[in-house]
Amino acid sequence: MSKSSPSTGNQLPKYSARGRYYRGSFFLWKKIFGLFWYYKFVRFFLSSKTREERENEFFRNLGLECRDFFLKMGGVYVKLGQYLASLSHLFPESFTDPLQDLQDRVPAHPFVEIKERFKKEFGKEIAEVFPDISEEPLASASIAQVHSATYKGEKVAVKILYPGIEEVISKDLKAVRKFLKRINRYLVSFDFKVVHKEIAKLVGRETDLRLEAESMDRMARYFAEEPDYVFPKTFPEWSGKSVLTAQFIEGIRITQAAALKKGQAKSRPVDLLIRAYILMVFEYRFYHADPHPGNMIYTPDEKLCFIDFGAVGEIPPSQSVALRKIVLCAMAKDYPAVLEALDELGLISKKADKDKLEEVIRYSLEKLSRFLSDTESFKNIKFEQIHTPEDLKFLKEINSSLRGLLRMVQLPTSLIPLERVLGLLVGITATLDPYRTVLDYGEKPFKGLVFQGENQWQKVLLQEGGIWGQAVSLPGELLQAVKNLNRGKQAYKLPDLENHTKRMYALGHQIISTSFILFGIHYGTDRLDKGIEPHAMIGFGVSIFFGILLALSVIKNKFSSKRNRQ
Numbered sequence: 001m002s003k004s005s006p007s008t009g010n011q012l013p014k015y016s017a018r019g020r021y022y023r024g025s026f027f028l029w030k031k032i033f034g035l036f037w038y039y040k041f042v043r044f045f046l047s048s049k050t051r052e053e054r055e056n057e058f059f060r061n062l063g064l065e066c067r068d069f070f071l072k073m074g075g076v077y078v079k080l081g082q083y084l085a086s087l088s089h090l091f092p093e094s095f096t097d098p099l100q101d102l103q104d105r106v107p108a109h110p111f112v113e114i115k116e117r118f119k120k121e122f123g124k125e126i127a128e129v130f131p132d133i134s135e136e137p138l139a140s141a142s143i144a145q146v147h148s149a150t151y152k153g154e155k156v157a158v159k160i161l162y163p164g165i166e167e168v169i170s171k172d173l174k175a176v177r178k179f180l181k182r183i184n185r186y187l188v189s190f191d192f193k194v195v196h197k198e199i200a201k202l203v204g205r206e207t208d209l210r211l212e213a214e215s216m217d218r219m220a221r222y223f224a225e226e227p228d229y230v231f232p233k234t235f236p237e238w239s240g241k242s243v244l245t246a247q248f249i250e251g252i253r254i255t256q257a258a259a260l261k262k263g264q265a266k267s268r269p270v271d272l273l274i275r276a277y278i279l280m281v282f283e284y285r286f287y288h289a290d291p292h293p294g295n296m297i298y299t300p301d302e303k304l305c306f307i308d309f310g311a312v313g314e315i316p317p318s319q320s321v322a323l324r325k326i327v328l329c330a331m332a333k334d335y336p337a338v339l340e341a342l343d344e345l346g347l348i349s350k351k352a353d354k355d356k357l358e359e360v361i362r363y364s365l366e367k368l369s370r371f372l373s374d375t376e377s378f379k380n381i382k383f384e385q386i387h388t389p390e391d392l393k394f395l396k397e398i399n400s401s402l403r404g405l406l407r408m409v410q411l412p413t414s415l416i417p418l419e420r421v422l423g424l425l426v427g428i429t430a431t432l433d434p435y436r437t438v439l440d441y442g443e444k445p446f447k448g449l450v451f452q453g454e455n456q457w458q459k460v461l462l463q464e465g466g467i468w469g470q471a472v473s474l475p476g477e478l479l480q481a482v483k484n485l486n487r488g489k490q491a492y493k494l495p496d497l498e499n500h501t502k503r504m505y506a507l508g509h510q511i512i513s514t515s516f517i518l519f520g521i522h523y524g525t526d527r528l529d530k531g532i533e534p535h536a537m538i539g540f541g542v543s544i545f546f547g548i549l550l551a552l553s554v555i556k557n558k559f560s561s562k563r564n565r566q
Contacts, residue, residue, distance in 0.1 A: 020073065021175035027069050028179075031062065056094045063098035070102060075165065076172035076203060078102055078142035082292045093379075100255075100293075108145055111135040114160050121240045129238060130158060139294065143169070143206055143310075148248060151235060155248040157307075158238075159209065166207050173200050198416055202289070206310035209244040215309035216246065222284045228272055230297075230305035249305045251297035260433045266441065267433045272304040274441040277425060281418070282324060282449055285315040289417040291424050313417040319345060327446060335362045345412070352408035359398050360405060367391075372437060379434035517543045 038058060043051055070081035084091070085099035118126040126133060130149035137145040144161045176199060180192035205211055213234045220231035232247040239245050257269045273296065280287035288295070290311040297305040315323070325341035339358050342348055348357065367390075395401060411419065422438075429438050521543050 020171050021178050024073065024077070024175055025179070031066070034062070056092065059092045059095035060098070063095040067098045067101055070099075071106060073172075074106075075142060075168040076176065078106060079203070082142070082290075082294070085292065102142075106140045106142065106145075108137045108140040109162055113163050114145065114147070117160050117163050117242055121242045122238070126158075130156075133158065141294070141308075144209075151238070151245065156235065156245055157232070157248045159244040159246070161207060161209065161242040169203055169207065173203065198414070202311055202417060208241050209239065209310075210241055212309045213239050213244055213246075215312045218286065219280075219288070219306065219309065219312075222286065223276075223279075226279070228303050229276060230299060230303050232305070232307060246307075249297050249299065249307070251299040251305060253293045254296040254298050254304070255293040255428060255431050257298050257432060259431065260435065262435055266436065268302055269298050269304065270429050270432050270436075270441055273428065274425065274438060275445040276304065276306075277421070278442055278445045278449065281315060282320065282446070285317070285320050287313050287315070287418070287421065289313040289421060291421060291428070293428060311417065313414075313421070315418070316414075319414070330365055333365070335365070338365070345415070347409055347411065347415075349408055349410050356398055356400060357405075357408055360400075363394050372439070377434040378437055379430045 043055070046054055066081060066084070070077040081099050081102040085096050085102055115126050118124075122129075130151060133147050133149035135147070138148050138157060139146045143165045144159050146157050146159045149156055149158055173196070177192070177196045180196050184192040213236070216231060216234055220233070223229045223231060230249055232249055234247075235245040254269050254273065257267070260267050273291075277287060277291075288306050288309060288311075290308065291306075295306065295308040297307060299305055322341045322345040326338055326345070329335075329337035329341060335358055338361050339348070339354060342361075343354075348354070395405075426438055429436070429441065433441075
């Protein structure tokens with residue numbers, strides 16, 4: 001664990017709720033004006049070389065100013081800074097580097113305050129329980145700081161909330177509510193009261209360390225059979241609402257692991273991180289909702305440890321199924337099914353033009369595919385790379401605008417933490433491996449879950465139409481043709497209905513044969529890798545058998561077509 005900077009005797013700010021709101025509002029608009037002034041005017045008068053130097057200086061100063069302001073305000077503002085620090089895929093390093101201090105090196109509070117909070121919780125002096133506790137904190141964050149100690153011969157980490165932090169958060173939330181209200185009035189229409197309620201619930205949960213201890217123990221049970229992951233055990237006898245005592249785990253922050261150079265194999269820390277979240281989201285439906293680098297420890301024996309479970313999220317079964325559909329159907333280029341799954345997830349408004357949204361989904365996924373193949377590095381991506389003149393041309397073609405599209409979609413409050421998690425994962429991946437994306441790391445473990453023999457996913461996919469099970473194996477164009485036909489969006493105009501029927505019958509057989517061929521190859525290869533040769537032979541045998549059937553069907557259909565033409 002990285003140590004914090006020396007204690008500065010930092011005190012929680014005493015501004016009123018109104019004072020915190022005006023300070024935050026003034027700082028925000030000041031920085032927005034600065035960015036607007038630079039990008040709309042200043043940069044056009046600079047040479048390319050001077051522009052690069054000037055931009056680095058501009059963003060470094062911006063990062064330093066944001067860091068100092070967030071530290072001065074404390075509370076929720078530090079949380080915001082932690083999130084921005086992880087977006088290295090969007091912002092220059094010169095901006096995000098100063099913000100790294102907000103991960104676990106927030107100026108520490110005097111140890112006397114920490115002792116008072118412990119005594120208030122348990123009615124005992126902290127030195128009586130932990131005689132060797134270090135007054136220098138291991139880490140100091142937005143709402144608490146951590147001190148090392150020894151308990152029953154084992155090194156432990158004692159996390160203690162700052163005195164008065166609940167009042168500070170309460171003030172911050174009042175300011176946030178006013179920000180949301182004004183955004184709702186002047187920029188984007190949304191139910192700001194519901195959003196604020198969800199944020200308050202998420203942040204308020206972090207001030208009860210009993211909930212964090214329960215979440216840590218629950219996640220440890222889920223990952224009990226996963227040897228590559230570590231979750232600190234807790235000590236209930238010295239854990240309460242404002243104190244959490246847990247096992248100390250040696251290691252470094254995940255972003256301190258070596259970043260890859262071009263051409264190197266995949267990063268193990270990123271591989272472990274993405275696989276963990278696929279299990280959390282799609283298997284357990286319970287996830288760590290604050291994966292900034294300070295909360296993930298990469299151990300000397302190359303395992304990944306998650307700490308700080310103050311923020312967690314749960315996914316209802318219905319949303320889990322919809323999320324799976326989105327991924328599978330996007331892989332299969334089944335754009336109408338992606339739209340259906342987004343609708344099931346609650347992301348589409350009732351007044352939305354679904355035909356227009358389907359075109360947007362098609363355009364966006366095809367653009368994403370081109371972007372991933374054409375982009376060499378995914379770190380510090382330029383704004384111009386994401387938003388191009390091609391986008392404006394597309395919007396004109398479908399007779400829409402960005403504002404109009406935003407009115408058609410909505411983000412359910414239950415998905416807000418998950419959206420933030422995705423942003424953090426993308427940022428960490430870009431930091432450690434600038435040449436690959438989350439998709440590169442996630443495809444294998446995601447498919448591994450789908451094809452697990454004992455997993456219930458296959459049953460779910462089959463029960464819900466079966467077409468999603470084929471989506472991971474059939475060629476996208478062939479599958480799309482079948483689905484369009486099924487939805488009535490595609491028709492064949494043939495003079496002879498009987499010939500058309502025969503062809504469709506043959507096509508159906510060929511689709512089934514192709515499915516079994518691909519499944520047999522996958523099953524046989526998987527069992528061969530595991531050393532189960534009899535099962536592997538069965539899988540390959542199935543592939544050969546249906547391969548013969550497919551060949552016969554194609555030959556028969558070809559001769560039949562020739563006869564019809566004659």
